[in-house]
Amino acid sequence: MIRWLLAVALGLLAAWLAYGRAGGVSRGRLSLQEGLLATLRAAAVTVVAALLLGAPRGAARPRAPLVAIDASASWRRAVGDESTFVKAWRAQLADSVLRAVDSDAPIVLVGDSLRDENADRATQLIPTDGASRVRPAVDRAASLGRSLVLVSDGEVDDADALADAPPGSRLVQLARAPRIDVGVADLVLPSSATAGDTLAAAVTLAAGAVATPDGSLVVRLDDADVARVPVPALAPFASTRITVPAIVPRGDRTMLVQVRLDVAGDAEPRNDTLTVAVDVGDRPSAVFVSTAPDIDVREVLSVLRGALDVPTRAYFRVAPNVWRVEGSLQPVNEAEVKARAAAAGLLIIHGDTAWRPTASRSVSAARAFWVPAPPTEIARAGDLTRTPEWYAAGAPPSPLMAALAALPFDSLPPVTLAGPARGADTVLAMQLGKRGVAQPAIATTEAGGTRTAVISGSGYAGWSLRAGRSREAFTALWGAIFDWLSAGRGDLRAARPVSGVVRAGEPVRWRRGGTDSIVTVRLTRRGSPASAGDSLALRFGARFEVVSTVLPPGVYDVTAEGGASVLVVNASREWVPRTPVAAAGPLARGTAGADAPRLADAGWPFVLALLLLCAEWMARRVAGQR
CATH class of the missing domain: 3.40.50 (Rossmann fold)
Structure with a gap:
C-alpha cells in the first residue's frame, strides 16, 4: 500500500508541475482540457512509478511451504513384507502430503544429504539413506522465508535443529504398524587383546515400539560360537546392557568378534548382529x-x-x-x-x-x-x-x-x-x-x-x-x-582403523601409526576379486586421526605400509530401534511468510503506461500544445 501511495503522490506532483503551476493555479482553476491532460499525465507517471517501486498488483498470498521428505532407511525397519510397505508408503505420501500442499511448493529429500526433487519422482521414492539429518532442510526453509513441512518417522539425528524451524512449520508422520523388534545397538570391546585373556563384550540392546519376549545372545569369535547368555524381555523402547565374557583363543591374528541376537518373532534381522575386529597377539599390553x-x-x-x-x-x-x-x-x-x-x-x-x-x-x-x-x-617468613x-x-x-x-x-x-x-x-x-x-x-x-x-x-x-x-x-x-x-612393540602399521563399531552411513575414522603425514591404504572387500580393491589417501597433517568417506556394509582387508588390518562396516544405525524424538504436529508457532504478485511481473501495466503517454501527447497536439 505504501508503494502505491508513493506512486500516486509522484503522479499528482508530475501533473501539477506540468499543468497546475503554469496555467490553472494563476487563474484559480483548470480548464476541462487542461484537467484531461493533467489526469493523463498523473495516471501515466503513477503507473511508471509503481513499476519502478515494485508495487503489488493484488493481495498477498502465503508462500508455499518447503516440503522435506525423510529418505532414511528407518522407514523400512521391521515392516514385514517390504515391497507391500513401500507401495503403501508411497500412496500415503502422495495422498497425505503432496496433494495437500501448493503445487508450487518446492520439494527436497533429507537424510544423509539434502537434494532437490520433484513430485513425480518423490512418489517413486525408496527410503535408503543411512542417516536422518534435518538441519539442512531447516536452514533452506529459513533462507527462503518459507515454512517447513517435514515428512518423517520422528527418528531424527539432530532433533535440536527442529527448534529453529521457521514459523508455521509442522511435522507429518505416515501410518506404520508396529512389530516386535529388538536390535544390537552397540558393542564395546578393546581394540587388541592378548591370547588367553578373557575378553568382556559389553553389548547394548534396544527394543522397538512393541514389548519383546525373552531371547538369547550369542558371542562368536571368528567361526566359532563361544558363549550364549539369556536376554530378558524388554518393554517398548527400552534398552539393556549385557556383558558377556569370552576367552581369546591362541594365535597372532585379527579376530572378528560378532554378537548375534535370537528373539522369537523378531521382524527385523538386519539389526540382530554386530561385528568388530580385534587384534590378537602374544605380546602383552x-x-x-x-x-x-x-x-x-x-x-x-x-x-x-x-x-x-x-x-x-x-x-x-x-x-x-x-x-x-x-x-x-x-x-x-x-x-x-x-x-x-x-x-x-x-x-x-x-x-x-x-x-x-x-x-x-x-x-x-x-x-x-x-x-x-x-x-x-616452602618459603620461610621474609623469603620470596x-x-x-x-x-x-x-x-x-x-x-x-x-x-x-x-x-x-x-x-x-x-x-x-x-x-x-x-x-x-x-x-x-x-x-x-x-x-x-x-x-x-x-x-x-x-x-x-x-x-x-x-x-x-x-x-x-x-x-x-x-x-x-x-x-x-x-x-x-x-x-x-x-x-x-x-x-617397538611390533605395531608398525602406518595407519589403521580406529577401534569400535563402524556403521554404514558414518565416516570411517583412521589413526596414524607412523610419522608420515600422508598415508595410502588399500581396501579390498572380502568376497570380491582382489583387483576390485580401492586405494585411499589419508592426509593427517599434524593430526593423529582423520576421517574418510562412508563405506557400504562388509568386511574389508586393509593394506598399508608396515602391515595389514581389518575394517568391519556394519549395517546402518537406521536399522536399530530408537525412541522417536519428534511427534506429528506443529514445530513452530506463527504463520508463514507471504508474497504479493508484483505489478512488474505482468505485461499489461507497461502497455497501459505507453498508451497513457501516447494519449496525452495526442491530446496536447489537438490543443495546439507541443
Missing part, C-alpha cells in the same frame, strides 16, 4: 607404574589409552610399600606389579626411575622413564621464592620431529624440569624463562630393536587443562611419544 602419582599422570594416561587404544594397566604407589590399582584403587602386591611390568610390551615408569621390574621376558619391549620435578620448597619456569623452545631433529614441528611453542604454559633428559635424540627442548641455552626435556634412544624415551619435569598437565591449542599440543606430544614407542 601397556603398563604404567607411578611411584609419585600426580595430575600429570592422569592426563597422560588418557592420551596413552587413546593413542595406543590397547588395554593399559596402571599402578600407583601411594605410600611406602603400599600399591593401588588405578581406577578401582584396590590393593595390589608390589611383586605382582613387578611381574606385570616385566611382561609389558610397553612400560612407563613415573617417579622413582630406580624402581625396576623383575627380569623381563621381552627384551625388545619399549620403555619410558619419566622423572618428575621435586616439590618446591619462585618456581623455575621452563618454556618449550622447539623440536630439534628427531624421529618425532615431523609430528611436533607444528606445535605452538610460543603459547604453551611453562613446566618445571628435573634436569636435562639424557638420550641420543632430543625430542623437545626448553629454556629457563625463555632465555639462555635450551635444555633437552624429552629424549629418545633406539638400540638393538629396543626403544626408550626419557621425560623430565612436571606440569605438562597445564597444557591439557588450558584447552584449545595447548590441549591439542599436549595430545600431539604424548601421542607422538607413545606411537613411536608402540612401534
Whole structure:
C-alpha cells in the first residue's frame, strides 16, 4: 500500500508541475482540457512509478511451504513384507502430503544429504539413506522465508535443529504398524587383546515400539560360537546392557568378534548382529607404574589409552610399600606389579626411575622413564621464592620431529624440569624463562630393536587443562611419544582403523601409526576379486586421526605400509530401534511468510503506461500544445 501511495503522490506532483503551476493555479482553476491532460499525465507517471517501486498488483498470498521428505532407511525397519510397505508408503505420501500442499511448493529429500526433487519422482521414492539429518532442510526453509513441512518417522539425528524451524512449520508422520523388534545397538570391546585373556563384550540392546519376549545372545569369535547368555524381555523402547565374557583363543591374528541376537518373532534381522575386529597377539599390553602419582599422570594416561587404544594397566604407589590399582584403587602386591611390568610390551615408569621390574621376558619391549620435578620448597617468613619456569623452545631433529614441528611453542604454559633428559635424540627442548641455552626435556634412544624415551619435569598437565591449542599440543606430544614407542612393540602399521563399531552411513575414522603425514591404504572387500580393491589417501597433517568417506556394509582387508588390518562396516544405525524424538504436529508457532504478485511481473501495466503517454501527447497536439 505504501508503494502505491508513493506512486500516486509522484503522479499528482508530475501533473501539477506540468499543468497546475503554469496555467490553472494563476487563474484559480483548470480548464476541462487542461484537467484531461493533467489526469493523463498523473495516471501515466503513477503507473511508471509503481513499476519502478515494485508495487503489488493484488493481495498477498502465503508462500508455499518447503516440503522435506525423510529418505532414511528407518522407514523400512521391521515392516514385514517390504515391497507391500513401500507401495503403501508411497500412496500415503502422495495422498497425505503432496496433494495437500501448493503445487508450487518446492520439494527436497533429507537424510544423509539434502537434494532437490520433484513430485513425480518423490512418489517413486525408496527410503535408503543411512542417516536422518534435518538441519539442512531447516536452514533452506529459513533462507527462503518459507515454512517447513517435514515428512518423517520422528527418528531424527539432530532433533535440536527442529527448534529453529521457521514459523508455521509442522511435522507429518505416515501410518506404520508396529512389530516386535529388538536390535544390537552397540558393542564395546578393546581394540587388541592378548591370547588367553578373557575378553568382556559389553553389548547394548534396544527394543522397538512393541514389548519383546525373552531371547538369547550369542558371542562368536571368528567361526566359532563361544558363549550364549539369556536376554530378558524388554518393554517398548527400552534398552539393556549385557556383558558377556569370552576367552581369546591362541594365535597372532585379527579376530572378528560378532554378537548375534535370537528373539522369537523378531521382524527385523538386519539389526540382530554386530561385528568388530580385534587384534590378537602374544605380546602383552601397556603398563604404567607411578611411584609419585600426580595430575600429570592422569592426563597422560588418557592420551596413552587413546593413542595406543590397547588395554593399559596402571599402578600407583601411594605410600611406602603400599600399591593401588588405578581406577578401582584396590590393593595390589608390589611383586605382582613387578611381574606385570616385566611382561609389558610397553612400560612407563613415573617417579622413582630406580624402581625396576623383575627380569623381563621381552627384551625388545619399549620403555619410558619419566622423572618428575621435586616439590618446591616452602618459603620461610621474609623469603620470596619462585618456581623455575621452563618454556618449550622447539623440536630439534628427531624421529618425532615431523609430528611436533607444528606445535605452538610460543603459547604453551611453562613446566618445571628435573634436569636435562639424557638420550641420543632430543625430542623437545626448553629454556629457563625463555632465555639462555635450551635444555633437552624429552629424549629418545633406539638400540638393538629396543626403544626408550626419557621425560623430565612436571606440569605438562597445564597444557591439557588450558584447552584449545595447548590441549591439542599436549595430545600431539604424548601421542607422538607413545606411537613411536608402540612401534617397538611390533605395531608398525602406518595407519589403521580406529577401534569400535563402524556403521554404514558414518565416516570411517583412521589413526596414524607412523610419522608420515600422508598415508595410502588399500581396501579390498572380502568376497570380491582382489583387483576390485580401492586405494585411499589419508592426509593427517599434524593430526593423529582423520576421517574418510562412508563405506557400504562388509568386511574389508586393509593394506598399508608396515602391515595389514581389518575394517568391519556394519549395517546402518537406521536399522536399530530408537525412541522417536519428534511427534506429528506443529514445530513452530506463527504463520508463514507471504508474497504479493508484483505489478512488474505482468505485461499489461507497461502497455497501459505507453498508451497513457501516447494519449496525452495526442491530446496536447489537438490543443495546439507541443
